Amino acid sequence: MSEGGLFLTAVEMDVLMSEDGVREWARDQLDDLGLSEWTFDIVPAEKFPSMSEWAVDGSIGMCIPEEHTIVLAREFVTENGADEWGSFTTANTVLHECAHALTLNTDGGGHGEAWEAKFREIGGDPDEDV
Numbered sequence: 001m002s003e004g005g006l007f008l009t010a011v012e013m014d015v016l017m018s019e020d021g022v023r024e025w026a027r028d029q030l031d032d033l034g035l036s037e038w039t040f041d042i043v044p045a046e047k048f049p050s051m052s053e054w055a056v057d058g059s060i061g062m063c064i065p066e067e068h069t070i071v072l073a074r075e076f077v078t079e080n081g082a083d084e085w086g087s088f089t090t091a092n093t094v095l096h097e098c099a100h101a102l103t104l105n106t107d108g109g110g111h112g113e114a115w116e117a118k119f120r121e122i123g124g125d126p127d128e129d130v
């Protein structure tokens with residue numbers, strides 16, 4: 001876990017250890033960031049073709065602009081999310097995808113400067129590889 005970057009309270013860490021908690025936490029973040037029109041979901045990785053590569057490249061979240069949806073892979077949330085490390089990575093991934101949603105017009109869904117600046121601005125930690 002890195003210094004600076006994402007800060008989670010002990011209560012948030014706890015909340016993020018269950019799927020319902022992750023849904024609740026993510027919903028709050030989206031609403032706070034002006035993404036109330038966006039949907040957050042936790043789905044089996046197999047639901048989307050590109051998610052089948054998740055196990056290989058380590059990605060656990062996805063921003064789907066055309067559906068105004070941010071998703072996390074259930075496999076990650078349930079298998080790896082149930083500890084402190086998992087809570088941090090889950091939260092950071094939610095913010096990572098929110099930063100994409102907020103910079104679609106400038107970075108087009110990529111990891112450019114606008115995306116990284118936004119990610120830091122909303123409390124994410126770009127050094128954590130998600």
Ligand SMILES: [Zn+2]
Nearest residue numbers: 096100110111
């Ligand atoms: Zn990304």
